[in-house]
Amino acid sequence: MTAQTIRKELANAFTDMTDFAFRDMVFGENTVTVAYLVGFCSRIFVNKYILEPISYAYTAGNASFPLESIITNIKVEKITEMDGAIRAILSGNAFVFSDTMENILGISVFTKNDEGRSTMEPETENVIRGPHEGFTESAENNVVLLRRRIHSAKLKRRSFVVGQETMTDVSVVFMEGIANGEVVSEVCRRISEIKTDAILDSGYVEIFLQDGKAPFYPAIGNSERPDKVAAKLMEGRVAILVDGSPVVLTAPYLFCEAFQVTEDYSKSPWYATFVRFLRFAAYLVSLYFPALFVAAFVRHPDRMPDFMLSAIKSARESLEFSLFWEVLIIFLIFETVREVGLRMPKAVGSAVGLVGSLILGDSAIKAGLTSAPVLVVVALAAVCNFMVPPYMNGNMLYRLLMIVISGALGFFGFFAAILVSCIVLCGKTSVGIPYLSPFAPFDREGMKDFIYMAPIWAMKRIPASLTGKRLIRTQGKIPEKGVKTGK
Amino acid sequence: MKTHLTPFQLFLLTFLYVFSGLSLADADSFLALILPFAAVLLWAVIGYRGATKKRAELSDFLSAYMPKKETAIPLAFFLFTVAAEAVCLLMDAGTVLTLEADFIPFPLVLAVLIAIACLTAKKGVTVLGRLAELSLFLLVPLVLVHLFGAFHPIQMSGEASGVRLVFSVMPSSVFFLLSMTTVSGDEGTSDGFRSTGRAPRDRAGFLIKTVIGGAGFAVLARAFLLMFPFGEHALLVYFLEYMAYAVKLSLLFSILAHGFRKKNAKYATVLAMLMLSAAVFTLATVGGAVFSPFLWLVLLVSLNLTVSTMLGIFAVK
Numbered sequence: 001m002t003a004q005t006i007r008k009e010l011a012n013a014f015t016d017m018t019d020f021a022f023r024d025m026v027f028g029e030n031t032v033t034v035a036y037l038v039g040f041c042s043r044i045f046v047n048k049y050i051l052e053p054i055s056y057a058y059t060a061g062n063a064s065f066p067l068e069s070i071i072t073n074i075k076v077e078k079i080t081e082m083d084g085a086i087r088a089i090l091s092g093n094a095f096v097f098s099d100t101m102e103n104i105l106g107i108s109v110f111t112k113n114d115e116g117r118s119t120m121e122p123e124t125e126n127v128i129r130g131p132h133e134g135f136t137e138s139a140e141n142n143v144v145l146l147r148r149r150i151h152s153a154k155l156k157r158r159s160f161v162v163g164q165e166t167m168t169d170v171s172v173v174f175m176e177g178i179a180n181g182e183v184v185s186e187v188c189r190r191i192s193e194i195k196t197d198a199i200l201d202s203g204y205v206e207i208f209l210q211d212g213k214a215p216f217y218p219a220i221g222n223s224e225r226p227d228k229v230a231a232k233l234m235e236g237r238v239a240i241l242v243d244g245s246p247v248v249l250t251a252p253y254l255f256c257e258a259f260q261v262t263e264d265y266s267k268s269p270w271y272a273t274f275v276r277f278l279r280f281a282a283y284l285v286s287l288y289f290p291a292l293f294v295a296a297f298v299r300h301p302d303r304m305p306d307f308m309l310s311a312i313k314s315a316r317e318s319l320e321f322s323l324f325w326e327v328l329i330i331f332l333i334f335e336t337v338r339e340v341g342l343r344m345p346k347a348v349g350s351a352v353g354l355v356g357s358l359i360l361g362d363s364a365i366k367a368g369l370t371s372a373p374v375l376v377v378v379a380l381a382a383v384c385n386f387m388v389p390p391y392m393n394g395n396m397l398y399r400l401l402m403i404v405i406s407g408a409l410g411f412f413g414f415f416a417a418i419l420v421s422c423i424v425l426c427g428k429t430s431v432g433i434p435y436l437s438p439f440a441p442f443d444r445e446g447m448k449d450f451i452y453m454a455p456i457w458a459m460k461r462i463p464a465s466l467t468g469k470r471l472i473r474t475q476g477k478i479p480e481k482g483v484k485t486g487k
Numbered sequence: 488m489k490t491h492l493t494p495f496q497l498f499l500l501t502f503l504y505v506f507s508g509l510s511l512a513d514a515d516s517f518l519a520l521i522l523p524f525a526a527v528l529l530w531a532v533i534g535y536r537g538a539t540k541k542r543a544e545l546s547d548f549l550s551a552y553m554p555k556k557e558t559a560i561p562l563a564f565f566l567f568t569v570a571a572e573a574v575c576l577l578m579d580a581g582t583v584l585t586l587e588a589d590f591i592p593f594p595l596v597l598a599v600l601i602a603i604a605c606l607t608a609k610k611g612v613t614v615l616g617r618l619a620e621l622s623l624f625l626l627v628p629l630v631l632v633h634l635f636g637a638f639h640p641i642q643m644s645g646e647a648s649g650v651r652l653v654f655s656v657m658p659s660s661v662f663f664l665l666s667m668t669t670v671s672g673d674e675g676t677s678d679g680f681r682s683t684g685r686a687p688r689d690r691a692g693f694l695i696k697t698v699i700g701g702a703g704f705a706v707l708a709r710a711f712l713l714m715f716p717f718g719e720h721a722l723l724v725y726f727l728e729y730m731a732y733a734v735k736l737s738l739l740f741s742i743l744a745h746g747f748r749k750k751n752a753k754y755a756t757v758l759a760m761l762m763l764s765a766a767v768f769t770l771a772t773v774g775g776a777v778f779s780p781f782l783w784l785v786l787l788v789s790l791n792l793t794v795s796t797m798l799g800i801f802a803v804k
Contacts, residue, residue, distance in 0.1 A: 299590065303722075409595075412588040415726045416599050419733055420606065426617035427610040440617035442495050 003033060003099045006085070006106065010035050010095075013086050020089075025051065027058040032067070035085075036094040036111065045111035046094055049073040054096075067096060068107050075110035084108070090167060114138055119145065122224035122246070124389075127263050134224045139169055139243035145226040146173060150233065154178070160191050163199040169243040170205060178236045180468040183431050187238050187251055202245040209240070209251060211429045216394040219430040221253035228262050236467035238431075252430035252466065254437055256450045258390040259283070264453060272453040280451050282384035286395055290327055290381045291402035291414055297323050299410030315371040323374065324407040330370055330378045331403065333360070335396060338382070437465040492668045494697050496616030501527070501701025502708070503619055504660050504738060507580075507731035509709040527702035530661045531695045537662060539691040545745055548666045566746045569659045573739040577601070580732040587725060600736060607737035608744050612667050615737050622734075625727045626708070663742045665694050 007022065014020035023034040023046075032054055036046060049072050057063055057070040068076045079085045080103070085095050088108035097106030119141075122134035135142045143157060154176045162170045170191055174184050187209065194208045206220045221237075223229050224246050229239050232250045240249040259279045264272040296304050297312060304312075312323075319326065337356030344352055361379075364370045385395050398421065405413040428435035438446020446463035448454035460476040492500070505523055537551040546562050581597045588596070607615050712724060 299588070409591055409599075410588050411722065411725065412584060412591055412596065412599070415729050416603065418726070419603055419730060422621050423603070423607050423610060423614060423618055426621070427614040434617065436617060436621075440620035441493055442620055 001105060003031065003097055006082075006097050007033060007035075009082055010085065010089075013082075014089075023051070025054060025058075027063065030058075030063070030098060030100060032096065032098040034094050034096050035089055037089060037092065040092045040113055041094055041111040042113040042115075045073070045109075045113075049111070050094055050096060050109055063100075067098065067101065071096065071107065071109055073109045073111070077108045078104045079106050079108050080104050087167065091169075114140060116141070125223065125225050125228070125262070127225075129266050130262055131225070131227045133226055135226060135229075135246040135248055137244050137246055139171055139241045142226070142241050142246075142248060143171065143173065146230055146233070146239070149226060149230040150175070155233070158188055160188075162191060162194050162196070162205070164195075164197050166198045166200065168199040170199070171241040171243075173233065173239040173241060175233050175236070178234065178462065178467055178471060179238055180236060180433075180466065182468065183236075183252060183433065184238055186431050187240065191240070199242065200244065202240065202242040202247045202249050205240060205242055206249055209249070209431070211431065215428065216398060217255070217425075217428070217435075218390055218394070219251075219253055219428065219435065221250040221257055221390075222247045223250065224248070225262065231262075231265075235462055236471075252433040254430060254433070254465075255425065255435050256438065256446075258388050259451065260449065265456060269453050269455045273451070276451050276453060279387050282387035283391065283395070286381045286384035286388075287399055288402065288414075288418070289384075290331065290377050290399060291406040291417075293377045294324055294327055294403050295406035295410045295414045298407055303411075312371070312373045315373050318368045319371060321370075324403075326370055326374050327378060327403055328400075328407075330364075330374055331400065334378055334382050433465060438463055441465070492612065492616045492664065494668070494693070496619055497664055497668050497694065498697050498701040498704070499619035499622060500616060500664060500734065500738065501660075501698045502705045503622055503731045503734040505702045505705035506708060507576075507728065507735040509705060521706070524702050524706045527661070528699055530658045531698045531702075533658070534661045534665050534698075535691055535695055537665065545663065545666055545742075548662055562746065565659055565662070566743060569739050569742045569746070572659070573736065573743065576732065576736055576739065580736070584729065584732070600733065603733045604736040604740045607733070608740035612741055615734065615741060618730075618737075619734055622727070622730055625723060625730065659742055660738060661698055663738070663745070664698065665691075668694055 010022075017037075019038045019040070021036060021038050023036070025032045025034075034046065034050055053070050053072045054067070057065065062070070068078065077088070079088060079095065082105065085097075085105055085108070089095050092112030093108045094111045095106050095108055116136055116138050119133050119136055121132040125134075133145065135145060147155060152175070156174055156176050158172045160170045160172070161167050172184070172188055172191065190209050191205065194205070196204070196208075199205060202222065206218075206222070210219045212219065220240075221232070223232075229248050229250060233239055237250045237252060240251065242249075259276050261275075264275065267275075297309075301309055316323065316326075321329070334356075337352065337360070341350070341352045341356070361370075361375055365372055365375065381399065385392055385399075388395070402414065402417050405417045409416070425436055426434075426440055434441055437443060438450060443463050443465050445459070445461045446465060448459050449463075457474050457478050458476060460472065460474055462471045462473050464470055505527060508523055537548045539551075545565075549562055549565060577597055577600060581593060581600060584600075585591065585593055585596050607618065
């Protein structure tokens with residue numbers, strides 16, 4: 001194909017795109033052309049690594065060398081098909097071609113303008129002690145952040161292009177020899193089989209990777225912290241980086257991970273264990289407390305302590321609603337206020353939260369629309385819900401269901417709902433790994449980092465449920481004292 | 488046959504299975520606690536022969552006790568006991584659970600129980616094993632509350648109706664659990680055993696010990712609950728019993744589904760119909776307090792039959 005034909009086809013492909021440009025360099029009878037997207041390509045890169053070397057080569061009489069040798073860029077690729085040339089330009093590369101090339105159409109040169117925001121501490125995962133660095137929107141930069149923490153050749157990366165129109169770069173990063181080979185293959189297979197027009201964020205990929213069509217609880221983890229993702233990689237998990245998203249996905253994601261926080265590992269194991277117990281208790285309270293309250297008061301008042309029953313009855317004397325409807329309405333009001341607070345700008349959001357929580361609640365009691373005990377129950381459940389952020393949304397729906405079932409069927413329905421949810425969770429998997437592991441199926445090593453947290457030196461092995469093999473992590477002891485103190 | 492259960496899951500499944508029978512026995516004498524354990528012991532020893540044979544199906548397991556390869560009759564008898572036990576358990580557990588919720592119609596209680604059992608059986612024995620492991624979540628708080636709560640030893644009275652239930656179906660549970668725990672072929676060790684790190688030399692013996700241990704643990708747990716009660720309204724105990732019923736019923740449904748698994752759907756349906764009809768009429772003839780509402784029984788059995796057959800044909804994992 002002649003350079004003229006290539007130019008014509010490219011012009012046709014990029015019709016009505018004012019940011020598409022050609023740069024022709026004429027050297028006697030020969031013309032070298034650079035095709036690129038203005039702004040998407042770095043001007044400095046194009047000038048310094050393409051135009052300058054070519055110009056110098058021709059003026060110095062070295063034009064007989066192949067163009068890929070003349071161009072002083074680290075990443076060049078020979079292109080043989082027109083689709084490849086178009087894809088290269090759309091990816092931010094410069095496409096260089098001339099009449100002197102044989103067997104290829106031209107050369108794609110990496111010139112993508114990768115300037116973005118610098119690394120900042122993620123607002124959603126603050127820590128007091130630990131690195132204050134977060135992922136950015138650049139997948140390349142994010143991989144570098146991981147490599148800075150894991151200086152190992154075992155850290156592998158596989159790349160995919162997903163989205164027929166957006167052609168988004170998706171990378172799968174894992175530790176070879178630690179990650180379960182079946183999990184890696186499964187994740188890669190699922191990503192390569194995604195058929196959609198657009199991938200605009202890692203959340204889009206997450207939906208496609210889930211086990212199950214619409215699960216209540218997430219089966220894919222996410223984080224904006226490189227140290228957290230690096231730790232997960234070292235446990236045999238797989239990281240999925242999507243270009244354009246600062247949120248990195250991790251798989252498999254297990255139930256217990258929601259109770260683990262990065263800072264736990266730099267605290268005393270005793271304190272970390274205590275805090276994890278608190279988180280787990282808060283999780284149970286947020287899920288079951290309102291439903292238990294409704295079941296007890298509406299269906300089994302004889303099961304409630306007398307003092308509590310009389311206190312609730314006296315508080316509700318002037319109310320027309322039944323307790324079931326009261327809980328339901330307050331619950332929905334609270335969720336509305338929460339949603340408004342989240343969507344509004346920060347300054348307004350906090351004001352809305354204040355109005356909702358204090359003024360609305362207090363006024364509702366004074367106006368006789370609700371009672372203080374119900375408000376306390378719903379508020380306690382809502383506050384506890386914030387202690388386990390990954391399950392916040394799923395818990396909200398689950399809690400609503402529990403309240404409705406408990407209101408209708410009392411303790412019988414309450415426990416039936418718990419049993420059904422347990423059965424569903426027992427059958428749930430994340431990329432083929434049991435979701436409730438290490439509890440069900442039981443894995444002793446995994447239990448050392450669940451609700452009870454052992455010191456890091458005592459976590460001898462990586463949980464076999466993740467890796468599929470028994471890998472030693474530590475020697476199981478701390479270094480002995482070198483110096484003996486006196487009496 | 489693909490392995491489903493780890494030894495720990497087998498232990499807990501046996502525990503819940505026996506515990507549910509003991510709960511139905513309702514404040515029995517010490518003899519009533521010991522008898523089920525003895526029954527488990529007996530059947531476990533009998534099950535040893537089957538556990539040492541290589542096999543791929545439940546019928547292969549049963550064939551270990553037959554002089555010839557033909558297993559249709561013992562298999563039919565086996566499934567008959569399971570179906571009968573499923574019906575008994577449904578009625579008994581339904582009655583017990585309704586005591587806590589007299590405002591709920593009895594059929595609705597039964598429907599919920601059946602739905603839970605069907606859901607579990609459909610998801611497979613692996614899920615059932617994991618569900619049994621979750622019972623630990625209940626046992627630990629139970630023990631803690633008992634330790635730090637009030638101690639009120641109670642008098643034990645003699646009433647042994649529940650013991651009959653334990654006796655009636657223990658062989659099926661033991662055989663089935665063992666058959667789902669070991670693998671056939673030349674592999675030697677099952678996935679479940681691999682997860683424990685090392686395979687015991689005498690695999691069958693290890694399994695029998697696990698089953699006996701689970702049953703023994705159930706007896707101890709029941710004795711503990713009888714001696715140190717919470718009080719009249721112990722919600723955790725109620726839930727533990729509820730869970731035990733659900734697990735036992737799910738296990739029975741799984742056995743039925745496994746037994747009726749045939750490629751020929753018509754054959755399986757006819758077999759299931761015959762089996763359950765026989766179970767219903769036999770039990771109805773023999774009589775018992777739990778079978779007074781005969782109409783309900785027929786409906787129940789029909790539902791049981793349909794569901795288990797469907798599970799057996801389409802969804803057994």
